[in-house]
Amino acid sequence: MRNFDYQRAGDVAEATALHGNDHSADFIAGGTNLIDMVKLDIMRPQRLVDVNRLPLTDIESLDDGRLKIGALVTNTDLAYHERVLADYPVLSEALLSGASTQLRNVATTAGNVMQRTRCPYFRNPARPCNKREPGSGCGALEGINxxxxxxxxSDHCIAVHPSDMCVGMQALGATITVEGPGGTRDIPFEEYHLLPGDTPEREHDLNDGELITHVTLDAPIDGARGHYLKLRDRMSYEFALASCAAVVAMDGDAIREARIALGGIGTKPWRSHEAEAALSGQPATEQTFEKAAEAAMAGAVAHRDNAFKIPLAKQAIVRALATVTAQR
Structure with a gap:
C-alpha cells in the first residue's frame, strides 16, 4: 500500500477546507469501497480526510413529506428506519439485498452513492480500462463481459453500476445535497451519475472538493406500493445480474402512476421513463407488464457474453410489477 496523509475533520466546513481542490485527496467514512480500491492500487489518494465525526447521521421527516437522510447514516439504520419501512419499502428491500450485515453496519448512504464499479478490468491494473486510465482501452469489450x-x-466503457440502494432511490426520486469550495448545491439524483460516453473516468456530477451532506427522498406517491426484485447467481450477498425497483399507484384496476428503475444492466442506476409511459393508465395485467418491459429494454446493446441480461431484465420487470400490483 502506498503512503498517504490522514486528517480528521470536525465539521463540514473543515472537511471541505482540508480537501480543497486537491485531486489527490479523498473523503473517507465507512471505507468499504475506498479501502478496497486503495489495496488494489486502483485509487491512490495522497491524503484522506476522515468525515466520520461530522454531524450527518440523522434521518429527518420534512414538513413537505420528504425524507432527509444524512450522508453518514449507515445502510442498516436506513433499511430499518420506521419511515423507510412505512413509506419507502422498496428502498429497505434494496438495501437488505445489497450486502452482508457486517458491511451494512459500516457502509454509509453517501458512500453507497459514490460506490464504484466491480468490473474486473477496472479492478486489475494490469488490464486496459478507460475508466481507470483514459485512453488505454476497454478490456471488457472483447474480454469476458x-x-x-x-x-x-459506449465504445469506451461497458462497466455496470453495482449499487442496489441507488436503484431504489432512482425509482423513488431524490436530491443529493453537496457542499464544497463553491458553496452548497442540490443535484437531482437522476443527473448525479453520468453515462460513460467518451469520458468514462467522469462517474458523477461532483466538483473537486465537494462533499455529499444529505440525500433527500421525494415525498411518497399517494397510495403507492413498492417492490425490489434482484436476480443473481446466488442468493447470498451477490451483485445483481438484473434487478428492478417498481413503485406503482393504482386507480381501481388501472395504473395511475409508476416508477421503474433497473440495476445490474446499466452503466448507472437506470430509470426507465419508457416503461413508466407504457404503464400509465393501463390495466395491471401481464400483457401490460410485458409491453413495459419491452419498452424498457428497447435500446439495450448486448455483447458477446451478456445477451442473456436483456430477457432476464424483462423478467425482472414483469415479476416486480406482478408482485407490487398483487399487494392491493
Missing part, C-alpha cells in the same frame, strides 16, 4: 452493462454503454 458476462456481468457487464447492456444499457448506457
Amino acid at each position: 458476462r456481468n457487464h452493462a447492456v444499457l448506457g454503454t
